[in-house]
Every structure is written in structure tokens, then in C-alpha cells.
Amino acid sequence: IAIIGSGDFAELVYLALKNHGVEDIQTFAIEPEHSQxxxxxxxxxxxxxxxxxxxxxxxxxxxxxxxAFSVLEPTVPGNKIVAFTLDGKPVEGK
Known part of the structure; x- marks a missing residue:
């Protein structure tokens, strides 16, 4: 599983995944800071x-x-992407 983001919401996503038994999680950013x-x-x-x-x-x-979809879909199939609405609801690509 990959998480793109490093803010408070990314932390909630990470904790939810861990709570569901997901162990292999890596984090990414579009422009990470040096040694972030x-x-x-x-x-x-x-x-x-x-x-x-x-x-x-x-x-x-x-x-x-x-x-999310404009950045990722050129190289990643849409059905692998999960993005979130302003109220935090997940939306999966097609």
C-alpha cells in the first residue's frame, strides 16, 4: 500500500490501514522535503x-x-487509486 501525503489526514489513513492489519505501507509526496x-x-x-x-x-x-487522478492515472490504473472528498469519504478510480 502507498500513501501519498504526510499531513494529519495521511496519518489518519495510515492508522486506519494499520488497524485493519495492513503492515506493508510506504509513504510518498509529490515534492518531498529533503530527508522528510x-x-x-x-x-x-x-x-x-x-x-x-x-x-x-x-x-x-x-x-x-x-x-489525484490527473497526477496518477497516466501511469497507474485508476482502479488502484483511492482519493478523498472534502468530507473525507473515499472515492476509488475506475
Whole structure:
């Protein structure tokens, strides 16, 4: 599982995934800061090929639906992407 984002909402997504037994989680940012960490983990830069092998990619910014799909769909199948509405509801791509 990949999480794109490193803010408070990304932390909630991370904790929810851990609560459901997901152990293999990596974090990414479109433009990570130098040596950026998220809950002690290194934050990786989103690249065109870096996310293809993940089963699901959570774009963990509320209201990020349009941005998530426009940034990721050229290289990642839409059915792997989960974005969130402004009220935090998940929306999966097609």
C-alpha cells in the first residue's frame, strides 16, 4: 500500500490501514522535503514508475480527487487509486 501525503489526514489513513492489519505501507509526496519523515518512515518522491507495483494508492489529502487522478492515472490504473472528498469519504478510480 502507498500513501501519498504526510499531513494529519495521511496519518489518519495510515492508522486506519494499520488497524485493519495492513503492515506493508510506504509513504510518498509529490515534492518531498529533503530527508522528510512521516511517522518515522522516509517519504519517497512520486515518480512515473514508482507506484505501478502497489496494489492500492491512497492519495491522502481531502478534496484531492481531481488532482489525484490527473497526477496518477497516466501511469497507474485508476482502479488502484483511492482519493478523498472534502468530507473525507473515499472515492476509488475506475
Amino acid at each position: 519523515k512521516f511517522l518515522g518512515m522516509h517519504v519517497n518522491k512520486v515518480t512515473k514508475t514508482g507506484l505501478r507495483d502497489f496494489d492500492k494508492i491512497f492519495f491522502a489529502e481531502m478534496g484531492s480527487i481531481d488532482n
